[in-house]
Amino acid sequence: MNGFSHRIFVFFLFISAISAAIAIWLRNNDYYLSSLDQRPFHPRYELLKPSGRESHGYGVVGTAMIIVGVATYSSRKRMRTLVNLGKIKYFLEFHIFLCLLGPVLVVYHTTFKFGGLVAVAFWSMTAVVFSGFIGRYLYQHIPKNIEGHELSMKELDAERVRLTESLRTQFHVPEEFLHSIDTIGIHDSEVEKAGLMKFLWMMLRSDFSRFGRMQRIRGIVHHYSIDMHSSRDLLHVVNERILLRQRILLLEKVQRLFHYWHVVHLPFSLVMFAILVIHIGVAVAFGYTWVWQ
Amino acid sequence: MFVDASSGSAGKTGMNRALFFLFLSTSIPLSLAAAQISPGELIAGHARWEGVENCTACHTVGKSLSNDRCLSCHAEIDSRVKAKEGFHATVSAKLCEECHKEHHGRKFQIIRFDTTAFDHATVGFTLDGKHRTIGCRQCHTKKTLAAEDILTLSDGRKNRTYLGLSPRCSTCHEDKHRGQFEGKECSACHDTEKWKPAPKFSHDQSSYPLTGKHKSVDCQRCHKPGTDEFKTVRYVHMEFASCRSCHADPHKGKFKQECASCHSTEDFHTVTKKVFDHDTTRFPLKGKHALMKCEGCHEKNNNKKNASGELGFHITKFQRCADCHADAHAGQFANRIDGGRCESCHTEDDFLRVTYSVADHRKARFLLTGAHVAVPCAACHAAQKVNAKSTRQFIWEKSPQCTTCHEDIHKGQFEKKMPKGCETCHSVESWNSLLFSHEQTRFPLKGKHAAVACEKCHTRPNNSATLPVQYTGVGLECIACHKDEHEGQFAKRGTTDCSPCHNAEAWKSLVFNHNRQSRYELTGKHLAVACEKCHPKVEMNERKVVRYKPLGMECADCHAGKM
Secondary structure, three states, rough: HHHHHHHHHHHHHHHHHHHHHHHHHHHHHHHOOOOOOOOOOOOOOOHHHHOOHHHHHHHHHHHHHHHHHHHHHHHHOOOOHHHHHHOHHHHHHHHHHHHHHHHHHHHHHOOOOOOOHHHHHHHHHHHHHHHHHHHHHHHHHOOEOOOOOOOHHHHHHHHHHHHHHHHHHHHOOOOOHHHHHHOOOOOHHHHHHHHHHHHHHHHHHHHHHHHHHHHHHHHHHOOOOOOOOOOOHHHHHHHHHHHHHHHHHHHHHHHHHHHHHHHHHHHHHHHHHHHHHHHHHHHHHEEEOOOOO | OOOOOHHHHHHHHHHHHHHHHHHHHHHEEEEEEEEOOOOOOOOHHHHHHHHHHHHHOOOOOOOOOOOOOOHHHHHHHHHHOOOOOHHHHOOOOOHHHHOOOOOOOOOOOOOOOOOOOOOHHHHHHOHHHHHHHHHHHHHHHHHHHHHHHHHOHHHHHHHHOOOOOOOOHHHHOOOOOOOOOOOHHHHHOOOOOOOOOOOOOOOHHOOOOOOHHHHHOOOOHHOOOOOOOOOOOOOOOOOOHHHHOOOOOOOOOOOOOOOHHHHOOOOOOOOOOOOOOHHOOOOOOOOHHHHOOOHOOOOOOOEEEEOOOOOOOOOOOOOHHHOOOOOOOOOOOOOOOOOOHHOOOOOOOOOOOOOOOHHHHHOOOOOOOOHHHHHHHHHHOOOOEOOOOOOOOOOOOOOOOOOHHOOOOOOOOOOOOOOOHHHHEEEEOOOEEOOOOOOHHHOOOOOOHHHHHHHHOOOOOOOOOOOOOOOOOOOHHHHOOOOOOOOOOOOOOOOOOOOOEEEEEOOOOOOOOHHHHHOOOOHHHHHOOOHHHOOEEEOOEEEEEEEOOOOOOOOHHHHHOOO
């Protein structure tokens, strides 16, 4: 699968998940929006109650998706025999898809009613999902090669040199220009002094300041009266260099954060699975076996 | 290059931290959630079964929910379902959970039904009439619970339950009759529209069906409030066997029999043979008595006299007709042997159609015989003032004579001469059938006199229409009736006696003997000479009359020419 088709595929997965979530909401929102004491008298209560055929189905399917999503990704990550099954990046994307849609279906299974022991599993699942977003964010800040493997510092430095040379040779920028663009973005001193929250803030600010950054780059380009015929490519390379520099600056801390993220993401998922097993066991024990009655 | 954050020393540290976090993240929530394996809180009524150790109180491991566990506690519903009574019996095919949802919190209304749409008939008690207009809790209260099993429930459940009522009216309604109708249902008489009146009640169902005027009497006239504190109107154990239980006896106990033997409820004053048989009394009604109205003899008002002259209704004097009837004969028969009993002559069929017969009349002082038998009674017994009363006379002081009734058409001519009166000559067979014989008179009818009609001799003086026919004082001489043809030639002392010559056989059949009765003896040829030869007709009194005397007796008197 090439990049474009892969992106299409990923987009399809995204759209599918969104569509499924929206479709279920549109179908059942009157039930979900009704108060808990009125739900038993909803005309579709028997279907939509958590043990109802529809909602129970959401739970079963959503759980199955989570299990598959976790199992496949974890297995691919940990088992060398599965290396040839595909890029870990793709497994991650599949994991993300399944473990986003699955929890959504699980939420619909709960009918937005949270209580009891299984609520712990639910909130663990929620924590896992949201930590997943964070992890995905942090992951995004860890430079990787096309295979999806993390790049070493040496490789990152080589890349930055390559980009610098590209600016010099391809776009004939003066050194002052290079110094000027190095002033854009996060600085070393900021990173060293920053605590966890400030560090995260710096990352977010950097990610959401692309427009400002590009404006500054344009300003510098204009200042140095650099040939604008290829300004678009120049801007792209300059931006890449700036981002790479930032990532190099942030890499260590990002890696540390990513390490800590695992401490959240994994345990919560374990808690979730543990209580899920209890929940399923109790439900089956008391006759709630969905279509297998 | 692939960098796994969980590998190596960093991985071990991470795993330790993960496990620590797992412990923190699960131990506390688990300890808190230990009792929350259920999907939600139970209702307040089930709160004692909250907790993981009580799940099997309702749920059966390995099986889905069934009604058994629910009904094992809710025995009152279970018993009714088994008895096929009540609402739940109609939905016994459903699972309890279909209507009663649990695990929705303490305050969740596990029993919820639309009281306005609920068909009460499904519980075996149809709401009709006013029952439809009242709220559920006006009947379903703790006070109205009757079922034993419901009474054992807690106060809270008693207040909430809709079970336990009895369909008996007394469950909710006070028995206004205070047990008088114990064993009977109120609905036998009353309906649910209104308590009063009782539309289903029919007095015919009681021991005293209302008939006649009793039907229009207000209930409270008979059924009066009692003397108890509630002033309960009495409906049972009432005295009704006798009319006197309610009605005063207008007869003051004079009649021993029951009122119903004479009276009906249609109208006390209307006593008909259908109700009262007068024949059962000492005075059976016969004839016109039977056609009379009771008030013709009996008086309703005890202060007024009845037909017998006694006050009020009761008649003790009835043995004699005169007890009720005035003596139409003004006491004329009072001295009769039977005391003047009306029955001797009269019947109850018709007073005027007397039974006094001719035969009876023949036992009277005046025997009815002859034509008298055919005479209407009134012809003899004329209307008179007798004892100052207008009546017909039946009794005379003296035996009646003919002239008592009949006019003496002879105007007393025979009064002195005939001691037997009219009967001397006449008989009762016929007035014209005379017993009279002229032989009894001084003028026996002889000869042709016997054939002469009476009126030839006995005429009215001067042909008067008013004067009677003269029977007495009639001249006995011939010339009293006959004309003296001889114009007085033979009269002596003013009267002529025709008998010397004539007799009654025939005028011309003479009994005259010329030789003995005249002075001229006929001899010789004189014997053969016709009378008229010697006795010529001469003018006398302007008539041609044969001259008999005086005649000369000399020959020359006749033979004058010849000598």
